[in-house]
Amino acid sequence: xxxLPEVETCLRGIKPLILKQRVSQVIIRQAKLRWLVPSSxxxxxxxxxxxxxxxxxxxxxxxxxxxxxxxxxxxxxxxRIVSANTPVQTHDHIDIVFANQSCLRFTDPRRFGAxxxxxxxxxxxxxxxxxxxxxxxxxxxxDYLYQRTRKRKATIKTxxxxxxxxxxxxxxxxxxALFQARIHPQRAAGNIALPRYLRLVQxxxxxxxxxxxxxxxxxxxxxxxxxxxxxxRQHLQVYGRTGQACPRCTQxxxxxxITQRTTVxxxxxxx
DNA sequence: AATCGCGCCTGACGGC
DNA sequence: TGCCGTCAGGCGCGAT
Numbered sequence: 001x002x003x004l005p006e007v008e009t010c011l012r013g014i015k016p017l018i019l020k021q022r023v024s025q026v027i028i029r030q031a032k033l034r035w036l037v038p039s040s041x042x043x044x045x046x047x048x049x050x051x052x053x054x055x056x057x058x059x060x061x062x063x064x065x066x067x068x069x070x071x072x073x074x075x076x077x078x079x080r081i082v083s084a085n086t087p088v089q090t091h092d093h094i095d096i097v098f099a100n101q102s103c104l105r106f107t108d109p110r111r112f113g114a115x116x117x118x119x120x121x122x123x124x125x126x127x128x129x130x131x132x133x134x135x136x137x138x139x140x141x142x143d144y145l146y147q148r149t150r151k152r153k154a155t156i157k158t159x160x161x162x163x164x165x166x167x168x169x170x171x172x173x174x175x176x177a178l179f180q181a182r183i184h185p186q187r188a189a190g191n192i193a194l195p196r197y198l199r200l201v202q203x204x205x206x207x208x209x210x211x212x213x214x215x216x217x218x219x220x221x222x223x224x225x226x227x228x229x230x231x232x233r234q235h236l237q238v239y240g241r242t243g244q245a246c247p248r249c250t251q252x253x254x255x256x257x258i259t260q261r262t263t264v265x266x267x268x269x270x271x
Numbered sequence: 272a273a274t275c276g277c278g279c280c281t282g283a284c285g286g287c
Numbered sequence: 288t289g290c291c292g293t294c295a296g297g298c299g300c301g302a303t
Contacts, residue, residue: 003296034279034298058297075297076281091281110280112297127299154274163298170296219296220283239296260276262294 002073003170004135005211006222006230007058010079013225014104015053017081018062021098022049030093034074034114037094041117045069045096057131057167061122068122069096074112080105081225131167135204140166142198149189149197156192156200157185157258169204171261172217172239177203178263179238184270185263186256210235238264 002010026045031037048064055061060079062069071079084095084103094106094115106115118125132148133139148165149156159165160174169177178185180203183196192200216222216230219240223229237247242255246266256263 006296032280072297074280075295108280109282110295112279112281152273158274161297172296217296222296259274261297 002058002075002077002222003173003217004055004058004168005173005208005214005232006216007055007060007073007168008212009216009224009230010073011053011055011060014079014081017102017225018050018098018104019053020049020051021100021102023047023064023096024099025095025097027095027097028093029088029095030091030111033093033108033111034072035116037115038117041069041115044117056123056128057134057163058170059128063122067117067119070114070116070118070122070125070127071106072114072127074108074110074114076110076221077106077108077113078221078223079225080107130164132163132165133167135166135169135208140201140205142194142201145201146192146194146197149192152190153188155186155258156183156189157261157263159189160204161259161261166204169208171263172236173204173207173211175239175263175265176207176237179265179270180207182269182271184267185258185265187271238266240264 023045026042028037028042048066050062052063058072060071082103082105084097084101091109092105092107096104149159157174160169181200183200211217211232214230214232215224217232218229238253241253242264244253246253246269249268251266251268253264253266
């Protein structure tokens with residue numbers, strides 16, 4: 001499911017339900033996710049209270065006084081808060097059961113997701129320490145992007161998906177932002193001038209903000225915590241619309257594969 | 272240092 | 288009905 005807006009939607013959905021709740025039990029049915037789920041989780045998390053819930057890039061961070069849970073949804077995971085006696089279904093890999101008998105259930109058909117546990121300050125974790133700025137923060141500016149891309153030959157699309165440059169942008173929102181900013185996805189990032197980066201950064205912030213307001217994008221299997229789909233799909237201008245008319249100029253939208261990812265663009269509008 | 276391609280998995284879909 | 292190829296929202300890793 002998940003890019004930044006979907007993870008943020010997930011966070012906002014589960015936060016009021018599990019903040020300050022005490023964990024009573026952890027059930028690991030399938031430990032083989034992207035990385036092995038540490039067995040220490042089942043020993044050390046019970047008894048702890050969830051003191052803070054945060055998002056960093058596409059990671060969900062659940063803090064306790066004894067350590068932090070790091071959750072990544074990969075391509076296909078979702079989290080729901082259910083009653084602890086809700087029957088288990090295929091791909092329900094992890095339950096975090098709370099003293100009030102609610103349960104955070106991690107479901108992931110493709111098992112590209114991750115559930116990790118660390119005692120150290122979470123932002124020093126190897127997965128988090130090298131992340132670039134949050135795209136909705138002031139630190140992520142046209143100046144920043146311009147400086148970081150000088151002399152880079154990689155395409156702008158590739159660098160938008162590089163979490164060390166900017167964290168949390170995935171294929172859908174990179175595609176949409178480049179269309180809105182009228183920048184060709186295959187342009188070398190080092191050859192883009194500052195005014196165009198100003199447009200791009202504005203587009204990224206605007207699209208991500210709108211997507212969060214709409215509860216994310218549901219393509220097929222993403223649902224908000226209350227079971228409703230995200231409503232941003234109807235705002236997508238080019239993603240998934242190869243062969244259709246460009247909403248700006250009506251020329252046929254084309255498809256490219258850039259570093260293994262499909263990109264849709266308008267050859268007439270984007271340069 | 273930067274870039275490229277691979278692989279981890281399951282499921283949906285279209286063509287035959 | 289079934290088989291096969293293709294594609295999918297992510298991302299770290301090793302090779303170059």
